[in-house]
Amino acid sequence: MYYEPGVIHHGLPHDPFKSCVVPRPIGWISTTNQDGTDNLAPYSQFQNITFDPPIVMFSANQNSSGQRKNTTENVEATGEFVWNMxxxxxxxxxSLSSAEFPAGVDEFKETGLTKAASRIVKPPRVLESPIQFECTYLQTVRLPGNGVMGTVDVVFGRVVGVHIADSALTADGRIDILKLRPLARLGYHDYTSVVDVFTLASPMSEIGAGGLEGSPDRVSAALAQKS
Ligand SMILES: Cc1cc2nc3c(=O)[nH]c(=O)nc-3n(C[C@H](O)[C@H](O)[C@H](O)COP(=O)(O)O)c2cc1C
Structure with a gap:
């Protein structure tokens, strides 16, 4: 089959687009508004985009009333957010934290989750989550789109603090992915979690392998070795 979004309809009972880009990690983003109320919402249009310095992004469509989402408003107003795994x-x-609560409703209270104080930024972390990034706002790229929800705010932030629960690490100091089972979005109303891990040897140079691993230390060591 072939279709052209907005031009030639896919003809399927459900739109396949989001099911083609899978799995998508979930940016579970906590923010605080200017009045001091905390907010928490999931964003699966989320990624890390570079590692030195580490930068993440999430992409917020408008809500069902055609307004910018609370998370975007809060990040821009305060310059801070937290990513929770x-x-x-x-x-x-x-899932519950995605309900369209009005601005000023604290999803930590609605979900019964526990707030853990952050060190550098004001928004709290989700204590029950094993890994959190404290982030400072960099910029928003606003892309116009169709209909009430189509316009999107792509929000970038720099990771300035990383919290990893001791219990999330293996004896040899790696993140224990199979124990944590990170949650990810598929298409439709489907999800997955990581239950299988395998390793491939890298064909890249030592410098490239350091980049693949996301390790500035390994990149620097490889450069020093080369010179
Ligand atoms: C798993 C999951 C992933 C989601 N990903 C996104 C996303 O990437 N972009 C988006 O605009 N909304 C996404 N949503 C919907 C938002 O979470 C929802 O609109 C929420 O009410 C936004 O809250 P806020 O206005 O407090 O920011 C997602 C919902 C779920 C359950």
């Missing part, structure tokens, strides 16, 4: 164990709370 969503896991299989936390899947119900992740």
């Amino acid at each position: 969503a896991t299989y164990d936390l899947r119900e709370a992740v």
Whole structure:
């Protein structure tokens, strides 16, 4: 089959687009508004985009009333947000926190999650989540789109603090992915979690392999070795 979005209809009973780009990690983003009320919402149009310095982005469509989402408003107003890892164990709370609560409603209270104080930024972390990034706002790229929800705010932030629960690490100091089962979005109303990990040897140079691993230390060591 072939279709052209907005031009030639796919003809399927459900739109396939989001099911083609899978799995998408979930940016479970906590923010605080200018009045001091905390906010928490999941964003699966989320990624890390570079590692030195580490930068993440999430992409917020407008809400069903055609307004910018609370998370975007809060990040731009305060310059700060926190990314919390969503896991299989936390899947119900992740979903509940996506309800379209009005601005000023604290999703931590609505979900029964526990706030953990951040060190550098004001928004709290989700204590039940095993890994959190404290982030400072960099910029928004606003892309116009169709209909009430189509216009999107792509929000970039620099990771300035990383919290990893001791229990999330293996004895040899790696993140224990199979224990955490990070949650990810598929298409439709489907989700997955990581239950399988395999390793491939890298064909790249030592410098490139350091980039693949996201390790500035390994890149620097490889450059020093070369010179
Ligand atoms: C797993 C999951 C992923 C989501 N990903 C996105 C996303 O990438 N972009 C978006 O605009 N909305 C996304 N949503 C919907 C938002 O979470 C929802 O609109 C929420 O009410 C926004 O809250 P806020 O206005 O407090 O920011 C997602 C919902 C769920 C359940």
